[in-house]
Amino acid sequence: MARNIGSRYTAHQILGRGSAGTVWLGEGPEGPVAVKLLREDLASDQELVGRFVQERTALLGLDHPHIVAVRDLVVDGNDLALVMDLVRGTDLRTRLDRERRLAPEAAAAIVADVADGLAAAHRAGVVHRDVKPENILLDMEAPPGPGGAHPALLTDFGVAKLIDTPRRAKATRIIGTPDYLAPEIVEGLPPRAAVDIYALATVFYELLAGFTPFGGGHPGAVLRRHVTETVVPLPGIPEELWQLLVQCLAKAPASRLRASELATRLRELIPLLAGIPPLDVDEPDSGTESPAYDEQGYAPVPEEPRRRGAVPLVPGSSPDSNRDTHTSMRVPAPDELAGGPLGTARAPRAPGRPRPGSARNRSGTVRKRRITLGVAALALCAALGVGGWFAFGGDDPAPTPEDTRNSAPAAP
Incomplete structure (x- = not known):
């Protein structure tokens, strides 16, 4: 059913729903347009509307x-x-859901396009703050480029800032999509241009691997991993491309490339990536994760299986291209983020080989340790002349949070 938007535009049909509102196919004085009608609770907040009008x-x-x-x-x-x-096209999330992962050449071409757009925005003093596949559109009417990738366009500038709380002397809330949030945002620092580079590098990793480097499970655990864990190389990725990706995923904002530098470097690498098929990478193991934290107090909550990619944060929302992935959470205190030595994120592996720290690898290590202890106990009893029955074996002890967080095998 058509509805008027102001005096100049008419919305005809819904194209999709997102975390901030509904996108309509509309008509204006100059022809077809897309109209993003923001949620009523946003529109009724006069202070918020005033701040957004200032950004017009x-x-x-x-x-x-x-x-x-x-x-x-x-x-x-x-x-x-x-x-x-x-x-006229689709968003990058829809393509990822269909293809799971892209060939490096196509992925690099898409990311280079988005980096070009970010470079222009950053020169104008605008930080996007919510770069993710849902906010990257592919123009299917334009001729395809390297790797068959259609031109990519970044959308939803200003929306993350719109739904954010007013600026305070010290940030106390986190607004955004957990899988793509830079460590400095988790630590409560103001968002600068470098947060967009980190988010785009996370998208790049997801295009290559089929999952985000720190995603899955409870949002609190995802935020913690951005600060405390590092990524490991993807099997089969060209070394130059991996080094570029690692630099843009650096924990320190100053260590990351600028958007213009990222675009230039990627376009230099694209000819070298021609013909390389999508990486053959197993998804991360399911299972329990390091201690998760609830939205308000970050108290431990029951652990849950880790899921691939970003997760819907609204009960009942469907995992499609329009899923709601924004969240608002308290900034954790430094002691809550401290996880000891910097750990390693879910280690991708080549198919058929156990990942270090995986349940399959860890169970073998625990079994060997149990057998060694049993033999030592028998030898000691024999030496002391003590007889009797000894029972060894039984169920493996349940892994502690520390066991499940670290990817290194247990020490013998």
């Missing part, structure tokens, strides 16, 4: 081939809407 000039000034342009901002009664260019 910056948003309307973002003009780049790899940015979905904002044409207008409509504030009309209970309606708060962004009117944007209509992109």
Whole structure:
């Protein structure tokens, strides 16, 4: 059913739903448009609307081939809407759900396009703050580029800032999508351009591997892993590409490349990636994870199986391209983030080989240790002349949180 958006636009049909609102196919004075109608609770917050209107000039000034342009901002009664260019295609999440992972050449071409768009935004003083596959659109009407990848455009500029709380002397909340949040955001620092680079590098990793480097399980555990864990090389990835990815996933913001540098480096590497098939990488093992924390107090909560990729945070939401992945959580205290020595994230592996620290590898180590202790006990009893029955074996002890967090095998 059609509805009017202000006095100039008409929304005809819903294209999708996201964490901040609903996207409609609309019509305006200059032809078809996409209209993002923001949630009523956002539109009714006058302070929030005022802050967003202040950003109008910056948003309307973002003009780049790899940015979905904002044409207008409509504030009309209970309606708060962004009117944007209509992109005929799909989002990157939909393609990932269909193909699971992309060939390195296509993945690099998509990420280079997005990096070009981010470079233009950063020059204008605008930080996106929510780079993820759901916010990357593929223009299917444009000719495909390297690896058959269609041009990529970044959308939803300003939306993360819109739903954020007013700036305070010290940040106390985290707004964003857990899988793609930079460590400095988790630690409560203000978002700078480097947070977009970290998020885009996380997307790049996901395009290659089929899962994010620190995702899965409870959002609190995901946030903690961004700060305390490091990634390990993906099997079969070219070394130059891996080093570039590692640099952009650096914990220190100053160590990451700028968006323009990332785009340039990727375009230099694309010819070397031609013909390389998608990486053959097993998904991370299911199982329990390091201690998770609840949204409010970060007290331990029951552990749950780790799931691949970003997870829906709204009960009943379906895991599709429009799933709601935003969350708002308390910034954890330093002692809550401290996890001892820097650990290693879920280690990807080649198919058919146990991953270090996996249940299969760890069970063998525990069994060997049990046998060794049993033999030693028998030898000691024999030496002391003590007879009797000794029972060894039984069920393995349940792994502690420390066991499940670290990827290194248990010491003998």
